[in-house]
Amino acid sequence: MEKVLLASRYKEHSKLPESYILPADRRPGKLDFPRCNSVPVIDLGNGDDPLEIVQRMLKACQEIGVFQVVNHGVSEEIINETRSMYKEFFEMPEEDKASLITEDHEKQCKLVTGSTRHNGNKLNLWRDNLKHPCHPLEECMKSWPEKPTRYREVVAAYSTEIKKLGSKILELLCQGLGIDDSSYFEGKLSEDLQMSVNYYPPCPDPSLTLGIPPHHDPTLITILHQGDVSGLQLLKDGEWFNVEAHPNAFVVNIGYQLQVISNNKLKSCEHRAVTNSIDTRITIVCFLYPASDSIIEPVASLVNESNPPLCRAFQSKEFMRNFYSMGGNGELALHPFK
Ligand SMILES: O=C(O)CCC(=O)C(=O)O
Numbered sequence: 376m377e378k379v380l381l382a383s384r385y386k387e388h389s390k391l392p393e394s395y396i397l398p399a400d401r402r403p404g405k406l407d408f409p410r411c412n413s414v415p416v417i418d419l420g421n422g423d424d425p426l427e428i429v430q431r432m433l434k435a436c437q438e439i440g441v442f443q444v445v446n447h448g449v450s451e452e453i454i455n456e457t458r459s460m461y462k463e464f465f466e467m468p469e470e471d472k473a474s475l476i477t478e479d480h481e482k483q484c485k486l487v488t489g490s491t492r493h494n495g496n497k498l499n500l501w502r503d504n505l506k507h508p509c510h511p512l513e514e515c516m517k518s519w520p521e522k523p524t525r526y527r528e529v530v531a532a533y534s535t536e537i538k539k540l541g542s543k544i545l546e547l548l549c550q551g552l553g554i555d556d557s558s559y560f561e562g563k564l565s566e567d568l569q570m571s572v573n574y575y576p577p578c579p580d581p582s583l584t585l586g587i588p589p590h591h592d593p594t595l596i597t598i599l600h601q602g603d604v605s606g607l608q609l610l611k612d613g614e615w616f617n618v619e620a621h622p623n624a625f626v627v628n629i630g631y632q633l634q635v636i637s638n639n640k641l642k643s644c645e646h647r648a649v650t651n652s653i654d655t656r657i658t659i660v661c662f663l664y665p666a667s668d669s670i671i672e673p674v675a676s677l678v679n680e681s682n683p684p685l686c687r688a689f690q691s692k693e694f695m696r697n698f699y700s701m702g703g704n705g706e707l708a709l710h711p712f713k
Pocket residue numbers: 571573587592601606607608646647648658660
């Protein structure tokens with residue numbers, strides 16, 4: 376347990392523990408990265424022309440694979456309640472969280488250390504993370520934390536709202552891709568929702584460590600709330616950029632499986648999380664996945680002579696297995712299906 380909660384335990388210390396110092400070629404180094412001006416903030420609820428919304432989304436997904444949404448329909452009250460509940464959760468005494476720390480792969484709800492395997496190397500990362508599935512809701516809730524006492528009620532409401540927002544975004548992307556069947560992503564293809572909440576305490580030397588190393592999300596889409604502390608960075612043209620924190624916005628990332636379905640028309644972006652020395656940062660990340668036995672393949676109408684199919688059809692779970700064994704690299708995970 377000592378190892379697991381190290382990041383939050385070291386919160387008060389002035390020096391970064393050795394075990395968190397990354398090899399020189401993996402450190403973020405300088406910290407004053409510029410903001411990425413091409414991540415648009417798209418207003419979903421202000422009566423803007425739906426066609427224009429779809430075009431802006433599509434452009435962002437083609438160029439960088441990330442956009443932010445405001446007026447998204449998830450109430451401020453639910454967001455604030457969820458954020459304050461998670462702050463309380465991560466700051467509870469360790470004995471209240473001990474039962475969630477487990478190596479047991481069968482356990483659905485897990486509090487894990489910042490340690491991760493990435494490209495075969497074990498790295499210690501400056502974060503604590505709580506993960507659990509949210510679908511089917513009633514069933515999954517039984518495995519969720521019992522403390523804070525309002526946990527299950529709050530997260531059930533939050534995840535239900537995020538699921539609705541996810542459907543709305545997928546419907547708009549479906550239009551943007553010109554897929555005739557507007558319900559293409561409904562049902563099994565967007566059935567699974569995983570909650571993953573990151574707690575990054577202030578870090579004594581953010582230039583030497585990372586919160587999360589560079590990766591693509593293996594999802595359909597990811598809907599992330601970063602509150603008012605930035606730290607999410609994306610790689611564009613070989614350089615890192617900050618995604619500006621808008622407290623009312625959700626960041627939407629195109630996941631690798633959606634890149635495949637769109638036959639490369641929508642791009643999944645490589646991103647990472649950096650730490651800072653002043654503010655605790657909490658990010659609430661909802662991963663929208665296809666059901667594990669869904670068939671993933673490029674949409675037929677997006678395949679033609681100049682855009683040959685990226686790969687053959689596969690089951691979502693086959694891709695996920697590869698993705699994890701390839702250290703979070705989407706391109707390598709897709710290779711066996713080429
Ligand atoms: O916390 C963040 O800003 C990034 C989180 C992320 O990329 C992830 O959980 O996959």
